[in-house]
Amino acid sequence: MTRWLRRSAKGNPEGRMSVLDHLRELRKRLIVVMIIVALGAVVGWLVYNPLLTILKQPYCNVPYEHRLGALNQSAEQCKLLFRAPLDGFTIRLKVSVVAGAILTSPLWLYQLWAFVTPGLRRNERRWTVAFVAASTALFAAGMGLAYFTLYKGLDVLITQAGSGTQAGLDVTYYISFVILMLTVFGASFELPLLIVMLNAARVLPYSLLKRGQRIGIFLIFLFAGVATPSTDPFTMTAMAVPMCLLFELAVLWCFLHDRRRARREAAAEAEQLPDDVASTVDPLPERLSGPGRRQGSEWSELP
Template structure:
């Protein structure tokens, strides 16, 4: 006796049991880890170029604030432990892999979220991937621009007669943390827009909490930035405020369209009493099961059914 294994029908509204939801999350996380691991292989071979790119802001700091090598006066970074060089290269390779494969694992995050959205809202997949990638790249680019000024402020705060001799591990950790924090902070307005699309945050709530949100953005910028200088804090907070206001504007437009669509649907459901209904003018006799069986048993009825 053959047993058929039927695949569970997919809910059009994206609802699933808790265990299936956890299995889906596990599957997406495994895919993300594999993608980042493959990108880390490429980052391992591109490490010399990545290190030179990350070291450039440090080299722009005036030589009187940083320790220069006796050979050629280069702005070299140092390490002391035997494994420090290997761990630094491994760390930079993994982070580079996450950056290189960013659009791919961002799609996995979006694919995990979209079952809870309507079908007409799932068309924002490409828009989400492109927007999130551009926002993260914009945050990283802004952090890289202000990095040299932030380093100059921090290294010169020790006073004259002092120089910084930075290790490659500490410097890379500081720079990567700053770049990631800026890039992730620029994703916050996109998350607000997604929450509005999912019905979690309405435009009315966002408009009421605008002042509090702006205050919290400046607090977050002061706490999240690795450097304590006000220039870096304002460089993060001001663009975040602008992006948050854009997200609020998006929520207002989306909620207005949603309200008009729901009003039109309710108007179609409640018909006016003065409007005549669509009725067939010629009534059709409904036959019972006995009449249908009798007609099928008779030769005339069977011939009539075969012809029809």
């Protein structure tokens, strides 16, 4: 795989390809991503039990009187239910695949970056490490915020049903809900990185961001209200406010980057004048130093 990537980069350093070549390149990248995620899913299958304990902890944080007590569970016990025979296998497979995708995210994110970089300049391709590190950190931060929101918010959501009710959550629906929350929060935190990538590729300049800044903030709140599975104001605000802060930081970065790029391009244009443009030359010659220099209108005698 590494030899193929190096050979492709060496044979086509500028990354110029036709539409069909782009589609073939995308297909190869997707195949590599699927293999990487499949290998990560094997690791997720092996560590499924610790992962399940972490995922069900927000439900276990709910007071015991609001959890299903018909199974004669003690206050320390916390178990989820499943009804269909295939639910156990299905939920383990789903958790394993999602865990594999998260564990191997630096690898397949590099594949995504490698597909985009042929459209960038050579000095901009050096951002690979920064892109992979930033995307992984942002996704992890989004998942951490989602887990904290679930840990604090699930108790509020379940107890709203009243003191005479108990929550007997099905493991399939509950784990799907938790995974969806973690994925949506993690993916939403990639918004500033997407803006930075588009700006680096000269697709989204700062001037366009400045004009649509208010609309962008409105769309963030609209996206948070639609994307959050729980649809409660607390979860929507917990997603929208950090996204707005990250969006503003991305806009600031684009402003600084575009200004630095404009200065660099202006300096390059000044050094490389066209043939039909006259160079700036000093019309007055410099005075000669040493013997034979001109003083006023007379030439001094040589010694």
